[in-house]
Amino acid sequence: MKCRVCKGPAVIDVRRHNTAFCRDHFLHHCEEQVRRAIHDHDMIQPGDRVLVAVSGGKDSLALWEILERLGYEADGLYLGLGIGDYSDESGTYARDFAAARGRTLVEVDLASDYGYDIPRAAQATHRAPCGACGLSKRHLFNRAALDGGYDVVATGHNLDDEAAVLLGNVLRWDSAYLGRQYPVLPESAGFVRKVKPLVRLGERESAAYCVLRGIDYQVEECPMAEGNRHLGYKEVLNALEDRSPGTKAAFLFGFLERGHERFASVAESERDTLGECAVCGAPTPGEVCAFCRLRERVGVELTRKGA
Numbered sequence: 001m002k003c004r005v006c007k008g009p010a011v012i013d014v015r016r017h018n019t020a021f022c023r024d025h026f027l028h029h030c031e032e033q034v035r036r037a038i039h040d041h042d043m044i045q046p047g048d049r050v051l052v053a054v055s056g057g058k059d060s061l062a063l064w065e066i067l068e069r070l071g072y073e074a075d076g077l078y079l080g081l082g083i084g085d086y087s088d089e090s091g092t093y094a095r096d097f098a099a100a101r102g103r104t105l106v107e108v109d110l111a112s113d114y115g116y117d118i119p120r121a122a123q124a125t126h127r128a129p130c131g132a133c134g135l136s137k138r139h140l141f142n143r144a145a146l147d148g149g150y151d152v153v154a155t156g157h158n159l160d161d162e163a164a165v166l167l168g169n170v171l172r173w174d175s176a177y178l179g180r181q182y183p184v185l186p187e188s189a190g191f192v193r194k195v196k197p198l199v200r201l202g203e204r205e206s207a208a209y210c211v212l213r214g215i216d217y218q219v220e221e222c223p224m225a226e227g228n229r230h231l232g233y234k235e236v237l238n239a240l241e242d243r244s245p246g247t248k249a250a251f252l253f254g255f256l257e258r259g260h261e262r263f264a265s266v267a268e269s270e271r272d273t274l275g276e277c278a279v280c281g282a283p284t285p286g287e288v289c290a291f292c293r294l295r296e297r298v299g300v301e302l303t304r305k306g307a
């Protein structure tokens with residue numbers, strides 16, 4: 001196996017591109033994919049303050065590293081989910097990464113800052129924990145970015161993640177979700193811009209990027225992931241990819257180029273009808289936002305504005 005660029009010995013192949021790279025050219029390939037995603041979708045403007053949602057896993061740490069290497073000013077945001085040893089360990093990876101590079105890590109802790117954690121939320125809602133977890137993350141990433149004066153939140157969703165989410169949305173033909181599924185969601189009243197700069201990189205590539213750059217990341221998966229539908233979708237897509245490399249990318253990028261705009265208006269009209277949450281002020285279609293309703297269900301006492 002030879003590197004496509006320099007013809008030296010390759011250390012990794014990228015089957016969907018039918019190619020292989022040596023260490024240096026692979027690192028360059030990853031950074032180039034991120035640069036292209038940012039450029040193609042106008043994700044980040046010069047001078048923007050970026051907040052990277054960092055979990056301590058391979059994707060978010062690779063993303064933080066690459067953004068800095070591409071010259072962006074990026075701070076990290078770590079959200080403590082309270083999932084036992086898994087969360088304790090993930091926090092250590094995020095803090096060590098930030099400390100070793102002298103970067104700022106903003107920390108929010110669900111239990112001490114908001115009065116609940118993910119295991120308690122799962123118990124109270126009698127649902128799979130990922131629902132409450134995803135909802136909490138979306139709300140608090142946005143909140144932390146608004147509070148800190150950041151222009152954009154960047155998350156480490158990669159090509160595999162996005163293809164799996166797309167498959168789930170297509171299987172249910174969920175028009176509003178399909179309308180929102182895009183690598184950049186522009187800012188609007190109460191929302192900062194959200195971007196997914198790793199959308200052109202597979203998860204095998206982000207893992208290899210960390211290993212080759214010497215980035216220590218949490219390998220262990222979340223113990224509460226069981227029951228997460230996306231894991232099943234990933235398995236299906238991996239089986240298809242195995243038979244026919246490039247399927248995932250064709251599925252996702254075909255949708256982004258030719259399918260997404262057909263659903264975009266559904267998401268836009270939804271956004272136009274949002275008011276302010278009576279508790280926290282976040283945009284919501286109802287009187288109280290889903291995040292505050294979740295906290296109420298877990299037993300946190302909330303005060304409505306003006307009450």
Ligand code: Q46
Nearest residue numbers: 129130133134222224225
């Ligand atoms: S952290 Fe949260 Fe994930 Fe764990 S509970 Fe589910 S959503 S699996 S990325």
Ligand code: ZN
Nearest residue numbers: 003006022025
């Ligand atoms: Zn090379």
Ligand code: ZN
Nearest residue numbers: 277280289292
């Ligand atoms: Zn609220």
